[in-house]
Amino acid sequence: MRLVLASASASRTALLRAAGVDFITDPADLDEEVLMAQLRGADAQTVASTLAQQKARHVSARHPGAVALGGDSVIGFDGDHLSKCATLEEAKALLRRLSGHTHLLVSAAALARDGDLLWTHVSPCQMTMRDLSPQFLDDYIAAEGMAILSSVGCYHFEGRGAQLFDRVDGDYFSVLGLPLLAVLAALRKEGMLTS
Amino acid sequence: MRLVLASASASRTALLRAAGVDFITDPADLDEEVLMAQLRGADAQTVASTLAQQKARHVSARHPGAVALGGDSVIGFDGDHLSKCATLEEAKALLRRLSGHTHLLVSAAALARDGDLLWTHVSPCQMTMRDLSPQFLDDYIAAEGMAILSSVGCYHFEGRGAQLFDRVDGDYFSVLGLPLLAVLAALRKEGMLTS
Numbered sequence: 001m002r003l004v005l006a007s008a009s010a011s012r013t014a015l016l017r018a019a020g021v022d023f024i025t026d027p028a029d030l031d032e033e034v035l036m037a038q039l040r041g042a043d044a045q046t047v048a049s050t051l052a053q054q055k056a057r058h059v060s061a062r063h064p065g066a067v068a069l070g071g072d073s074v075i076g077f078d079g080d081h082l083s084k085c086a087t088l089e090e091a092k093a094l095l096r097r098l099s100g101h102t103h104l105l106v107s108a109a110a111l112a113r114d115g116d117l118l119w120t121h122v123s124p125c126q127m128t129m130r131d132l133s134p135q136f137l138d139d140y141i142a143a144e145g146m147a148i149l150s151s152v153g154c155y156h157f158e159g160r161g162a163q164l165f166d167r168v169d170g171d172y173f174s175v176l177g178l179p180l181l182a183v184l185a186a187l188r189k190e191g192m193l194t195s
Numbered sequence: 196m197r198l199v200l201a202s203a204s205a206s207r208t209a210l211l212r213a214a215g216v217d218f219i220t221d222p223a224d225l226d227e228e229v230l231m232a233q234l235r236g237a238d239a240q241t242v243a244s245t246l247a248q249q250k251a252r253h254v255s256a257r258h259p260g261a262v263a264l265g266g267d268s269v270i271g272f273d274g275d276h277l278s279k280c281a282t283l284e285e286a287k288a289l290l291r292r293l294s295g296h297t298h299l300l301v302s303a304a305a306l307a308r309d310g311d312l313l314w315t316h317v318s319p320c321q322m323t324m325r326d327l328s329p330q331f332l333d334d335y336i337a338a339e340g341m342a343i344l345s346s347v348g349c350y351h352f353e354g355r356g357a358q359l360f361d362r363v364d365g366d367y368f369s370v371l372g373l374p375l376l377a378v379l380a381a382l383r384k385e386g387m388l389t390s
Contacts, residue, residue: 020338020355130380136389143215160215162368163379163388172367173357184358185325193358194331 001192002066006059010150011158012071012178019180021187026063028055028070036074036081044076048108049122056112067118067190070110073152073177077103083152088141091154095140095164098153100131105153107174109183111190119186123179125170127153132164140164152177196387197261201254205345206353207266207373214375216382221258223250223265231269231276239271243303244317251307262313262385265305268347268372272298278347283336286349290335290359293348295326300348302369304378306385314381318374320365322348327359335359347372 005016008027016023032051039047055070075082077098085091105127110120132140140160141148148154148161155161157175173180187193200211203222211218227246234242244267251265270277272293280286300322305315327335335355336343343349343356350356352370368375382388 018354019357130390133390139389159213162214162375165376166380168366168376171363180357181360181363185361194334195325195328 006055044106048074048106052108052110056110060112061115073107121182123174128167130166201250239301243269243301247303247305251305255307256310316377318369323362325361
């Protein structure tokens, strides 16, 4: 049985590949901004879970019989939902806003077959960002460059982004965008990995 | 000021390098088996912490004025201290023993200068290994090969080893051998990283 990753995320691809999972990639082409606008009143868990499910169902419908894996990550902070930034200026403003505070990062995953949901999981992480000096912030953005624009929250946590945080309460894989242990368990249950 | 990593661990080296820390490497050449034998009655936290401190102090003494970082990881299970395996046969027996049980993995880190301890930190993780089938175990060892011999517990958790676990309660970086966020905070306090 074939697994289709419904995401173009380099981080999700790398996590699954490192864990020894066979899959092909076919990113969902949903308009996430429209979907997030529709979910404006919902909490971060609901937003991430809904988007992960929609991606999985949408992509599974065009791969009959295959299992599609959707994933999504959203930050909840101060009543807002935050996601990726388009420019380094936006990234700097976002990091200044999060600096010295704890925010919620939610990663969700979902499996679907032939348009129907098989499984879903939501993993919340409490991320405590330390008080970043202007010098640190400039050095960080200069060193990491455009790489930070591909991460929700502009962390690049698997790189120099670890220097941003005093404390992380939650699953590392989920911080990188995929609750991997839960996904692997679901794939075993679907008979797609050896138990 | 210079940082010296007192460890030959590929995993610790990769974690520090990815986080953007500048350092040189000079592995401590202590006889860990002798030290672990001396600590036979102690708990896993004490063993890991003592070894991390001894490595940091030992290496710092031969780099005057520099800061040395020592690290150690130990598994506590069923009254024993477990570490690395020498052969794939030993690895298979160890994984069979841990299969279906929760064990304690302790990673410790220490900083020293001129032979004196500056800082130390111990990070315990509860690792719940699922019930591994003989087929899975054979596939896992065939796929990962000798790579598992370089990990305490033979996990290679950053690779296919994620498939071994139902649940991990603790810090991911510590599972890989280094409580990275705590180390980065200590390096900032010593003025070795920009705050």
